[in-house]
Amino acid sequence: MTDAPEDAPEDAPGVVPEDAPEDAPSGPPPGGRSFLDALLEVQDMDTGIAQLEHRRAALPERQELSRLTDALKEAGRRYAEVQGARGELAGRQQELENEIAATSTRREALEQRMYAARGTPARDLQAMDDEIRHLRARRDELEDAELEVMVELEPLDSTSASLEAEGRALRAAAEQQRDALAAAETDIDAQLGTLVAARAALAGTLPGDLRDRYESLRTRLGGTGAARLAGNRCSGCHLELPSMEVDRIRHLPVGTVVTCEQCGRILVPAPAPVPVPAPAPAPPG
Numbered sequence: 001m002t003d004a005p006e007d008a009p010e011d012a013p014g015v016v017p018e019d020a021p022e023d024a025p026s027g028p029p030p031g032g033r034s035f036l037d038a039l040l041e042v043q044d045m046d047t048g049i050a051q052l053e054h055r056r057a058a059l060p061e062r063q064e065l066s067r068l069t070d071a072l073k074e075a076g077r078r079y080a081e082v083q084g085a086r087g088e089l090a091g092r093q094q095e096l097e098n099e100i101a102a103t104s105t106r107r108e109a110l111e112q113r114m115y116a117a118r119g120t121p122a123r124d125l126q127a128m129d130d131e132i133r134h135l136r137a138r139r140d141e142l143e144d145a146e147l148e149v150m151v152e153l154e155p156l157d158s159t160s161a162s163l164e165a166e167g168r169a170l171r172a173a174a175e176q177q178r179d180a181l182a183a184a185e186t187d188i189d190a191q192l193g194t195l196v197a198a199r200a201a202l203a204g205t206l207p208g209d210l211r212d213r214y215e216s217l218r219t220r221l222g223g224t225g226a227a228r229l230a231g232n233r234c235s236g237c238h239l240e241l242p243s244m245e246v247d248r249i250r251h252l253p254v255g256t257v258v259t260c261e262q263c264g265r266i267l268v269p270a271p272a273p274v275p276v277p278a279p280a281p282a283p284p285g
C-alpha cells in the first residue's frame with residue numbers, strides 16, 4: 001500500500017485525486033456517494049455481468065441439448081451400419097432367389113423335353129434325369145441358404161426399427177431442449193440488458209481517468225479492477241495488509257485513490273466501523 005511518490009508515472013500505484021479529472025463526467029454519482037463507492041458498484045455490476053455470461057454459456061439446457069445431439073448422431077451412425085448390413089443380406093437374398101428361379105426354369109424345360117421325347121436314346125434320357133436330380137438338389141441347397149439369410153435379417157430388422165424409434169424420441173427431446181434453452185437464454189439476456197445499461201450509466205458518472213484505469217486493471221486482472229479493503233484484507237487478492245498500512249490508508253483524505261501493492265487493484269476502504277466500547281469488567285465476587 002502506498003501513496004504516489006512525486007515522480008511516479010501516471011499509472012503507477014498511488015494516490016490520484018478522484019475529484020480532479022480533466023475530462024470530468026456529466027455529474028457526480030447519484031445519491032451523494034463518492035466516486036469510489038460508485039466505482040465499487042460498477043465493479044459489482046461487472047462481476048454480475050460476467051457471472052450472467054458464464055451462466056448463459058454453461059446453461060444445463062445447453063449441455064443436455066449437446067448430449068442429445070451426440071446421442072442422435074450415434075443412433076444415426078448405428079442405423080447406417082445396420083442398414084449397410086441389411087442391404088448386403090438383401091442383395092445376397094436376391095441373388096439366391098434369381099438362382100433358384102433359373103434352376104427351376106432349367107429343370108422344368110428338361111422335364112418337358114423328357115416327357116415329349118419319344119424315341120430319345122436311353123443314354124440321353126438318363127443324362128437328363130441325372131441333371132434334373134442335380135437341379136433339385138441344387139435348389140434345396142439354395143433355399144437353405146436363403147433361409148439362413150432370412151434368419152440373419154430378422155434381428156437386423158428389429159434393431160433397425162428400435163433405432164428408428166430411438167431417433168424419433170431423441171429428436172423430440174432435442175426439440176424440447178432447444179425451446180427450453182431459448183427461453184433460458186432470453187431470460188438471461190433480459191437481465192444482462194438491464195445490468196449492462198445500468199452499468200454504462202453509472203460508469204459514465206466516473207471521472208474519465210479513474211474509469212480508464214479501472215478498465216485497464218479489470219482487463220489485466222481477471223475481471224476485477226477495484227477491490228474493497230475489508231478489515232485488513234484486500235477483497236481482490238484476499239491478502240492481508242499490515243495493520244499500520246491499513247491505519248494509514250484509513251486516514252488519507254476522503255476520495256484518495258489507493259492501489260493494493262500486492263495485486264495492483266484500486267483499493268477502496270470500507271467505512272470505518274463504529275468503535276464499540278469494551279464492556280466493563282464484572283466486579284469480583
Ligand SMILES: [Zn+2]
Nearest residue numbers: 234237260263
Ligand atoms: Zn490486493
